[in-house]
Amino acid sequence: MKLSQAGAATALLASALFMTACATHTTPSTFNRSEVGRAQDVQMGTVQSIRAVQIQNDSRGVATIVGAGIGGVAGSSIGGGSRANTIGAIAGAAAGGAAGNALARSARNGVEITVQLENGRTVAVVQDGNPNDYRVGDRVRVSSDGATTRVTR
Numbered sequence: 001m002k003l004s005q006a007g008a009a010t011a012l013l014a015s016a017l018f019m020t021a022c023a024t025h026t027t028p029s030t031f032n033r034s035e036v037g038r039a040q041d042v043q044m045g046t047v048q049s050i051r052a053v054q055i056q057n058d059s060r061g062v063a064t065i066v067g068a069g070i071g072g073v074a075g076s077s078i079g080g081g082s083r084a085n086t087i088g089a090i091a092g093a094a095a096g097g098a099a100g101n102a103l104a105r106s107a108r109n110g111v112e113i114t115v116q117l118e119n120g121r122t123v124a125v126v127q128d129g130n131p132n133d134y135r136v137g138d139r140v141r142v143s144s145d146g147a148t149t150r151v152t153r
Contacts, residue, residue: 045115
């Protein structure tokens with residue numbers, strides 16, 4: 001079965017959307033499917049400090065590659081001859097790769113919360129959120145499965 005250029009572009013776009021949907025967000029109330037049913041270690045503590053931070057997406061090249069692929073397929077349909085198609089594919093791949101790279105490097109607002117645990121240990125947790133969501137002195141719950149740690153009230 002031969003995949004048309006439009007079909008290939010659609011498949012690549014679907015892959016890109018799937019990759020975006022798999023992005024991890026660390027809000028206190030958002031869980032990934034892999035975290036469901038996993039035991040959490042829970043400790044209570046007191047907020048010692050709060051600061052606003054920027055959380056950048058990890059740029060692992062997937063978005064750049066997918067963008068370049070989509071751009072290359074879309075660009076190859078420009079023009080009537082093989083030379084125009086080749087030039088369009090190269091230009092499309094470059095533009096798509098740049099767009100994918102920019103998307104992967106976007107940032108969102110977050111908060112770093114430093115908590116003094118009841119056992120005397122101090123931990124700092126970065127998660128999506130706003131510094132106004134917590135106050136110094138708040139009693140909080142720190143839960144961790146060994147990979148993901150969250151602070152909640």
